[in-house]
Amino acid sequence: MTVRKARATFVSGETGGSGNIRTESGAVSAEYSTGSRFEAEPGTNPEELLGAAHAACFSMALGLGLKAAGHPATRIETAAEVTLEKLTEGYRITTIQLITVAEVPGISSEEFQEQAHLTKLSCPVSKALAGCDIFLEAKLA
Numbered sequence: 553m554t555v556r557k558a559r560a561t562f563v564s565g566e567t568g569g570s571g572n573i574r575t576e577s578g579a580v581s582a583e584y585s586t587g588s589r590f591e592a593e594p595g596t597n598p599e600e601l602l603g604a605a606h607a608a609c610f611s612m613a614l615g616l617g618l619k620a621a622g623h624p625a626t627r628i629e630t631a632a633e634v635t636l637e638k639l640t641e642g643y644r645i646t647t648i649q650l651i652t653v654a655e656v657p658g659i660s661s662e663e664f665q666e667q668a669h670l671t672k673l674s675c676p677v678s679k680a681l682a683g684c685d686i687f688l689e690a691k692l693a
Contacts, residue, residue, distance in 0.1 A: 560584075573601065589636075599645065602681075603632035609677035610650055617667050617674075623659040627693070628652060647685045655693045664692055 558580075562571035568586030573596065575581075580601075587593030607630040618625045630652040637646045650672065656664055668690035672678055678686055 570595070599634040599636050602645070603634040603648070606634075606648060606650065606675075606677045606681065607632040609675045610652065610671060613675040614652065614654065614668060614671040617671050618654075618656055618659070618664075621663070621667060623656050623663070623667075626655040626657065628654040645681075645684050647687065648681060649687045649689070651689045653691050653693050659692070661692060665690060 557576040558573065559576075560571055560573045562569055562584075570583065570585035570587075573580065573582050573584055582596040582601075584595045584597055585593060588595030589597035589599070610632075611628045611630045614630075615625050615628050630650055633649040633651070634645060635647045635649075636643055639646075652668065654664070654668075659667075668688060672686060672688045
């Protein structure tokens with residue numbers, strides 16, 4: 553079993569608040585605030601970080617799946633668009649759009665689409681985010 557750790561500090565202010573997000577490894581340390589989440593102020597936000605984690609997990613899982621299927625990818629790039637909506641019951645992440653482009657020599661479009669679809673269903677972050685709609689657009693480069 554692997555356990556990874558992250559920590560966030562948040563201090564409320566008169567107009568919102570701000571804080572810092574950092575990972576145990578030290579690879580990520582970033583400022584965030586209500587302004588960076590709900591407006592266009594500098595800094596990161598939970599949705600952006602969630603999107604980065606989902607894109608990384610999907611790319612890695614797809615790469616491993618393609619290799620196991622006998623079609624190792626030379627490159628996989630995935631973008632994630634995470635939608636945060638204000639609903640009557642409060643804010644909720646409603647959708648995540650994954651857009652992946654891969655260079656996979658010798659694979660048919662059909663087999664690539666099948667591998668991408670299976671990865672969307674089986675990637676650990678996709679499973680963790682099962683409460684929102686996840687859409688996938690997968691293309692061969």
